[in-house]
Amino acid sequence: MDQRELVGRAKRGDHDAFAALVDPALARLDAAARLILRDPELARDAVQEALIRAWRDLPGLREPDRFEAWLRRLTVNACLDLARRRRRRPIEVELTPIDSPAPSDLSGALADRELVDSALRRLDPGHRAVVAMYYLLGMPLPEVASSLGIPIGTAKSRLHYALAAMRLAVTTEPDPAPAPVPGGQVA
Amino acid sequence: MTTGSRFDRQLPAMLEDLYVGPSPDYRDDVLAAATVKRQRPAWTFPGRWLPMADIADRPAFAPHAPWRTIGVALVLIALLVAAAVIYVGTRPVKVPPPFGPARNGGIVFAAGGDIFIGDPVSGSSRPLVTGPEMDGNPLFSRDGTRVAFMRQVGAPATPAFDLIVANADGSGTKVLAKKLDTDDPYEWSPDGSYLVFTDTEFRLYRIDATGTTTPQLLDEHAYVQPGEFRPPDGGQILYEPQAVGATGSQGGHALWVMNSDGSGKRPMVEVPRERARDGDFGSVRYSPDGTMIAFLQAPAAGTDELRIFIMNADGTGLRPLTTETGLWTETDLAWSPDSKQIAFDRWHQNPASGSWEIQPIGVASIAGGKVRSIGPTPVSDGAWFDFSPDGTALVSIPGTILSESYPATRVQPTTIDIATGKTRTLDWQVGSTLTWQRLAL
Numbered sequence: 001m002d003q004r005e006l007v008g009r010a011k012r013g014d015h016d017a018f019a020a021l022v023d024p025a026l027a028r029l030d031a032a033a034r035l036i037l038r039d040p041e042l043a044r045d046a047v048q049e050a051l052i053r054a055w056r057d058l059p060g061l062r063e064p065d066r067f068e069a070w071l072r073r074l075t076v077n078a079c080l081d082l083a084r085r086r087r088r089r090p091i092e093v094e095l096t097p098i099d100s101p102a103p104s105d106l107s108g109a110l111a112d113r114e115l116v117d118s119a120l121r122r123l124d125p126g127h128r129a130v131v132a133m134y135y136l137l138g139m140p141l142p143e144v145a146s147s148l149g150i151p152i153g154t155a156k157s158r159l160h161y162a163l164a165a166m167r168l169a170v171t172t173e174p175d176p177a178p179a180p181v182p183g184g185q186v187a
Numbered sequence: 188m189t190t191g192s193r194f195d196r197q198l199p200a201m202l203e204d205l206y207v208g209p210s211p212d213y214r215d216d217v218l219a220a221a222t223v224k225r226q227r228p229a230w231t232f233p234g235r236w237l238p239m240a241d242i243a244d245r246p247a248f249a250p251h252a253p254w255r256t257i258g259v260a261l262v263l264i265a266l267l268v269a270a271a272v273i274y275v276g277t278r279p280v281k282v283p284p285p286f287g288p289a290r291n292g293g294i295v296f297a298a299g300g301d302i303f304i305g306d307p308v309s310g311s312s313r314p315l316v317t318g319p320e321m322d323g324n325p326l327f328s329r330d331g332t333r334v335a336f337m338r339q340v341g342a343p344a345t346p347a348f349d350l351i352v353a354n355a356d357g358s359g360t361k362v363l364a365k366k367l368d369t370d371d372p373y374e375w376s377p378d379g380s381y382l383v384f385t386d387t388e389f390r391l392y393r394i395d396a397t398g399t400t401t402p403q404l405l406d407e408h409a410y411v412q413p414g415e416f417r418p419p420d421g422g423q424i425l426y427e428p429q430a431v432g433a434t435g436s437q438g439g440h441a442l443w444v445m446n447s448d449g450s451g452k453r454p455m456v457e458v459p460r461e462r463a464r465d466g467d468f469g470s471v472r473y474s475p476d477g478t479m480i481a482f483l484q485a486p487a488a489g490t491d492e493l494r495i496f497i498m499n500a501d502g503t504g505l506r507p508l509t510t511e512t513g514l515w516t517e518t519d520l521a522w523s524p525d526s527k528q529i530a531f532d533r534w535h536q537n538p539a540s541g542s543w544e545i546q547p548i549g550v551a552s553i554a555g556g557k558v559r560s561i562g563p564t565p566v567s568d569g570a571w572f573d574f575s576p577d578g579t580a581l582v583s584i585p586g587t588i589l590s591e592s593y594p595a596t597r598v599q600p601t602t603i604d605i606a607t608g609k610t611r612t613l614d615w616q617v618g619s620t621l622t623w624q625r626l627a628l
Contacts, residue, residue, distance in 0.1 A: 012388075018221070031206035031207040054221070057226075058226060126542070135202050149541060154541065167194050
């Protein structure tokens with residue numbers, strides 16, 4: 001059964017069709033939500049809110065082929081809504097355990113992951129949303145911009161800023177405790 | 188290759204490792220939580236415009252006859268009946284016109300599957316239609332003499348709805364249509380002789396208000412919202428065609444008009460596919476004087492904006508209602524009864540964070556588009572509201588409860604004075620939109 005047919009059935013209230021539409025995307029939506037919110041419980045709340053909205057508003061979806069893009073957008077917006085509401089609450093991310101074999105340079109890869117994660121933690125949710133949408137959800141920048149309601153130039157600059165922060169975290173040597181040098185530079 | 192470019196190449200895999208796992212273990216729970224909700228028809232937008240109306244009624248609160256003694260009562264009854272027959276036979280019942288300012292009557296709402304009517308002046312309320320059935324979504328006829336509502340029938344997992352009409356005092360219930368597949372949207376014709384209803388497949392029906400004839404299919408691919416009958420007689424109905432190929436809107440969004448018998452279908456506004464955005468025509472309403480149309484549309488040059496546009500009823504003179512700078516999303520429009528103002532929900536995009544921030548309800552003057560805020564800031568999903576028949580106040584509830592037909596959560600409505608912004612909370616527990624009865628001036 002193709003996506004258009006599934007969307008058509010789900011629009012008519014078919015729960016199984018809706019589940020079939022959502023299942024392929026769920027892990028990645030959860031990942032994006034955890035990246036943006038850095039809290040697994042909040043991420044779950046955001047995904048649930050997005051699914052409720054998707055189910056409720058599905059009859060209004062006029063382009064069945066856009067279901068996945070629509071669901072991604074709902075999820076990210078749910079994340080940002082939650083982030084705004086919980087702005088003052090400190091939150092932390094729970095990393096997903098890795099089941100797959102580790103790369104040969106295990107210590108280096110793990111260290112880089114931790115540095116990237118640490119860099120992401122320091123970004124605000126709006127920047128993390130751009131990273132999640134672009135890298136985890138595979139959305140092109142114009143769609144990222146449109147989904148967030150920001151000009152494409154802003155989306156580009158947020159991505160650039162986020163990338164620079166992560167790149168700096170990983171490429172700066174030595175680690176983890178760089179010695180400050182005169183002028184505020186890091187050696 | 189530089190360290191930086193190598194990092195850029197590795198980043199997607201790194202993020203995958205960091206965040207992407209198997210399907211989350213809450214999968215079944217969130218799907219169940221989502222699909223237990225009722226679905227809404229199309230043309231809705233983040234949350235909220237609903238079947239509702241600026242309609243009103245006011246039950247008569249007729250006193251019972253004072254039976255004191257059988258003998259005296261018989262004589263009095265005979266006299267009263269004779270007088271009533273003479274009165275009714277010689278004088279028409281005074282009802283308000285279907286559009287324009289009217290006197291405020293009672294406010295009808297649903298809660299817990301029953302229909303209630305409240306007096307916004309005294310603050311009291313009483314049941315109107317009660318029983319084991321799940322009744323909701325009430326709507327007054329525009330002359331305030333009858334209330335239509337939807338009764339859920341069938342299993343909760345596969346709900347169907349009967350459309351029922353009752354007199355304004357709750358008596359004389361009659362089923363007009365059975366086993367409809369959704370409970371909204373529907374709307375009374377201005378003269379109260381019929382209602383229009385759109386099912387989830389976007390089939391548009393005309394349903395006779397006497398319940399004596401079979402519903403007539405007006406269009407197989409149309410959607411009619413409250414406010415789309417052209418005042419004063421409803422001779423024309425605005426609608427949003429859904430089958431794009433068949434109607435000629437070619438994949439975009441469109442606003443068409445038809446005669447009330449389904450003939451004479453023609454386009455009013457068409458938005459090509461490349462400019463079409465969610466929310467276009469999400470709310471469309473004729474002004475009560477029938478001279479203008481207000482509707483929602485994404486501006487051509489906007490990002491995620493949604494603005495209210497107004498035009499003359501013949502489609503000329505299209506222009507945005509408001510002239511505020513910055514990025515705005517405006518929704519849920521309601522005309523004042525005198526056609527001089529429009530109230531609406533609005534969100535402003537914070538230029539620093541990019542987030543949309545809810546603002547108090549805006550009221551814009553048609554002449555000039557100047558906006559002023561009234562009342563408190565609603566919840567993030569906005570508010571549902573409507574003008575009182577006399578145009579002096581809004582009655583409002585949080586928009587969040589309106590995603591379900593029979594919400595477990597109930598809210599207290601507030602009235603907001605249009606002139607002063609002063610609010611008053613009514614001591615009613617409401618689980619639906621409200622419909623305000625219109626009375627003759």
